[in-house]
Amino acid sequence: MIQGTIALIGCGNMGRCLLSGLIADGYSIQRLRASDISADRLRLITNRFPVLTSTDNTRIVQGADVVVLAVKPEVMKTVATTLAAAIGRQRPLVISIAAGITTRSLSQWLGPEVAIVRAMPNTPALVGSGAAALFANEFVQEQQREIAELVLRAVGLTVWLDEETLMDAVTAVSGSGPAYFFLLMELVERSAIEMGLPRDLARLLTLQTAFGAAKMALEASVDTATLRNQVTSRGGTTEQAIRVLQDAGLSGIVDQALKAAQRRSQELAKLFGES
Numbered sequence: 001m002i003q004g005t006i007a008l009i010g011c012g013n014m015g016r017c018l019l020s021g022l023i024a025d026g027y028s029i030q031r032l033r034a035s036d037i038s039a040d041r042l043r044l045i046t047n048r049f050p051v052l053t054s055t056d057n058t059r060i061v062q063g064a065d066v067v068v069l070a071v072k073p074e075v076m077k078t079v080a081t082t083l084a085a086a087i088g089r090q091r092p093l094v095i096s097i098a099a100g101i102t103t104r105s106l107s108q109w110l111g112p113e114v115a116i117v118r119a120m121p122n123t124p125a126l127v128g129s130g131a132a133a134l135f136a137n138e139f140v141q142e143q144q145r146e147i148a149e150l151v152l153r154a155v156g157l158t159v160w161l162d163e164e165t166l167m168d169a170v171t172a173v174s175g176s177g178p179a180y181f182f183l184l185m186e187l188v189e190r191s192a193i194e195m196g197l198p199r200d201l202a203r204l205l206t207l208q209t210a211f212g213a214a215k216m217a218l219e220a221s222v223d224t225a226t227l228r229n230q231v232t233s234r235g236g237t238t239e240q241a242i243r244v245l246q247d248a249g250l251s252g253i254v255d256q257a258l259k260a261a262q263r264r265s266q267e268l269a270k271l272f273g274e275s
């Protein structure tokens with residue numbers, strides 16, 4: 001296990017989830033620190049884990065080998081510029097999980113030649129089943145890549161991107177993705193109730209089917225189109241349902257939806273990122 005002091009800035013949903021993931025993975029509590037603007041939120045952490053906390057971000061960063069920035073994109077510039085002097089002195093690896101904030105913007109705020117990994121996790125990280133894409137700038141060393149993976153792997157799977165521009169596509173696919181699947185589950189559940197199934201049964205059957213389908217697809221050696229064909233018998237019930245979805249233009253709608261998310265990700269990067 002890689003050792004080094006990790007300072008976490010921002011203890012909201014994602015920050016707390018990374019912290020508990022690292023602790024569950026056996027990362028030494030003595031090597032973890034956390035800061036947040038809210039003393040109440042920090043108390044929630046110290047009630048569970050005896051980690052060093054402070055409302056002073058600069059204090060928490062002192063002596064850290066890794067700094068994880070888990071604040072909202074709109075406050076990232078303020079947080080990063082305040083930490084620039086400390087980071088310039090210590091040269092830790094900086095991991096940012098903020099949506100839309102590029103490594104270029106972070107470099108402008110944190111100072112030149114800082115090793116930065118930008119990561120895009122998603123909400124299933126809250127239950128340890130996240131999917132995160134990572135991009136490293138040119139100053140990140142091999143061992144620092146391993147540390148970044150260790151931090152994000154604590155809450156799910158990780159993949160590396162060679163081009164940072166692909167982060168907008170990742171945002172559209174896995175960042176926003178849970179909501180698309182929630183919507184589909186919501187609609188299936190609603191129809192199930194309308195067809196007469198009791199509410200709790202409708203929910204359980206819908207969710208277990210979604211879970212089972214995802215598990216099957218992850219474990220299969222064939223693509224999802226093949227899996228779908230395998231369960232779609234000619235003249236059967238599934239064929240009827242799939243035909244209705246396709247005739248209504250589902251594939252075009254999904255494509256439009258993902259591209260709209262990708263465009264919004266690019267717009268947000270401009271809004272919060274470039275200074």
Ligand SMILES: NC(=O)c1ccc[n+]([C@@H]2O[C@H](COP(=O)([O-])OP(=O)(O)OC[C@H]3O[C@@H](n4cnc5c(N)ncnc54)[C@H](OP(=O)(O)O)[C@@H]3O)[C@@H](O)[C@H]2O)c1
Pocket residue numbers: 009010011012013014015035036037038041057070071072073075079097098099120121122123175
């Ligand atoms: N949630 C997701 O599914 C998800 C997915 C991918 C990426 N992300 C990224 O992860 C980051 C965190 O998201 P989140 O959902 O965890 O947000 P969150 O729950 O709002 O957490 C951010 C935390 O940072 C605190 N904070 C605000 N200003 C601060 C400052 N100057 N110094 C220290 N802490 C400060 C916030 O306090 P206040 O609430 O009092 O302002 C809050 O506790 C965001 O950049 C987001 O883009 C989130």
